[in-house]
Amino acid sequence: MNAVLDVQNLYLGVSQKRHYSPILNGVNLEIQRSQIHGLVGESGAGKSMLAKAILGILPSSTTIDKGYIHFKGNDLVGMPRYERRQLASRHIAMIPQDPMTSLNPVRRVGNQLGDVLRLHMKLNRTLAQERVLELLNDVQIRDPKRVVHQYPFELSGGMRQRVLIAMAFSCKPELIIADEPTTALDVTVQRQILQLIKQLQSETGTSVLFISHDLGVIAKICDHVSILHTGNVVEMQSAVNLFQNPRHEYTQNLLEITSHYYRFENTD
């Protein structure tokens, strides 16, 4: 089996005050090795819930009712918490949407990156420090020696996102879940960040689940795309096919609206 992640028939719902509302209704998702797999949907479609289910960080009110999440041949759903943590936290990483709230505001960038390396890669302090500089260099941060001593608030949004990308790639994970990683950035920085993710992904061969509502971004970076609508994957196709002839009615509408939204001459 070549799939890194295989989600089958996943049902998930949230119960509040004895009232149960379903979020995912039998989702199937398969991510192959070295693939950038796009997950598209409006807000409320359940994109982030799916990501949280894979990472095992669902809120306590939410339960997985049915289905499997196979990662490297193991089913994450039935696994005891400790084992799951050993497996998932080491081999699945995340690039979050908001780089500010995802970094600890009172710790220096270098220490935060170093912690991850010492925990997962079992590096000692000195080696971790060296590796942090390399990582920052890899994500094209100029002057890493200065940045390691800085606090997150001293960095721009683009720089912070670079730090988080460095963190995500630091332990050479099998899968990276990128949850709207460029939504908070302006267009030119967004382009640089997308370039960076693509470059690091192709160098390392990591698989990426790229969550976004923006079909424009998806078109630029993804190999395969799944469309999530009302708790179900309504279409899963290669990106080329999806943008040429979308099969599902919902996808067609989405594409039309997006194209209209961005209809301006920009290729002068």
Next chain:
Amino acid sequence: MMSGSKLLEVQNLQLALPDRSRSRLFGQVPETKILTDISLVINEGESLGIVGESGSGKTSLGRTILRLHEPTGGKLIFQGKDITHLSEKHLKSFRKDIQMIFQDPQSSLNPRHQIRVILSQPLSTLGHVESKAEADRITRVVLERVGLSHDFRKRYPHELSGGERQRIGIARAIMLRPKLIVADEIVSGLDVSTQARILNLLQGLKRDLNLALIFISHDLAVVRHLCDRLLVLRNGEVVESGKVRRIFRSPKSAYTKHLLSAVPLPKIEPDWLIGNPSMDSSEMSNELGEKRTMENKFEVSNCTAIVTGANRGIGREFVEALVGQGAQKVYACARNIDSLDDLVTKHSDKVQAIKLDITNDEDIANAADSCTDINLLINNAGINRLQAFIAADSMSGAQEEMQTNYFGTLSMCRAFAPILRKNGGGAIVNILSILARVNLPLMGSLCASKSAALSMTQGVRAELTKQGTAVLAVMPGAVDTDMSRDFPPPKMPPAQVAKDTLSALQSGEEELYCGDMASGVAQGLAGDPKAVEKEFAGYLPG
């Protein structure tokens, strides 16, 4: 589209803030220019979008309009009254007419106050509404207007979702029925469907209350749907302004084009991630305290260039190479315009001839007037008068050389730098000579003029890097042109100079030693300068 009478006028606004991260020079805290010379007008009921990358000064502009920053120059005129230097006491009556909605509703709402208190505060401080009952009544009305129920009065900010918090931000801004609202990136932290609802709300309010709106955003699509007019900001300067539709249909400035091309369209473009956008370095360099040395790169294809001394030698090869590499247009300049005839005939659609003697100020002014669309200046024109320093007539020759090689090049840089800035940065190439670095007998005054031009080029670079202009000094060795007839070989073909220069531009180099001789000299100078001079002295004309 509503546009009533003039509400706010901003004239030549300047803002500089002390930059404490830089070292003190002569005991003074150095200042960083944030905004330079910004003018804009906003009419009643109109919405003006301000876009630009992070660090372009859009937020600072918004805050300066509200007098949250003190402008260091220029004027703010609100409803015909100059409020630039109004004291805080007198400003109070304007505060209720100009309100702001902040980017981050989380940190702009006091976490210890109930929504009721947050909303009624402006009423008591600025609105002269003292009775509690009246304040309560207004609060209810406004809450309803922003689509929230009355129960929200008793809640605290942390109990609200992002979208609800931003609705409170909007409610607070409209409590006093202002005439102008500055909305700074108010939807960038929200997810898309919430964004859409907030924007619809804002648009409805604008219509119903005849609000003028300054909408600051990096999201071009949002601005396009909400605003009537648009201002594009870069490094604190306006690079383009006009009707939103016009700018999106046919952007004039290269920078606007660059911004628009960075918006990912929903179609497959395999090259999109590989392409190297020419202005990408600005992100880092714009951060306050970041060293402002950006490696400006320049994309040759589609550029519009002006080349001096284009009738022969290196200049002619530049014209050919630019046309060959897909330049949109090339202005070929020469003292004698007829000498350009064959070039123009050969590329009639691309090349335009300009009469230009770079020692003549009037010629330069005319050229600057007629070539307003260029983004690449190639200063190639230069002369040499071989003579010993102590020769009888050396003075006039030395003056001529200085006049052309130094002052001519300098005048061109001065005349075209503002045009380049307007067109998004661009690039300047000064073709000098390896003689700028090493001296030869009989050529002392030529070397002096080239050396002066090299220093000048470095100075120009230091000044223009900030505006995004790449400045390249090219120092070729002996080139095979009719000027260097008397020189012995080895000589490099002039086409090589043009080709190497254009590729150096694309990779963002600052100095180019062109050809084996020049690069040998440059390497030698780094090691043993004396030996180089000795060896070089053997290479003499005639």
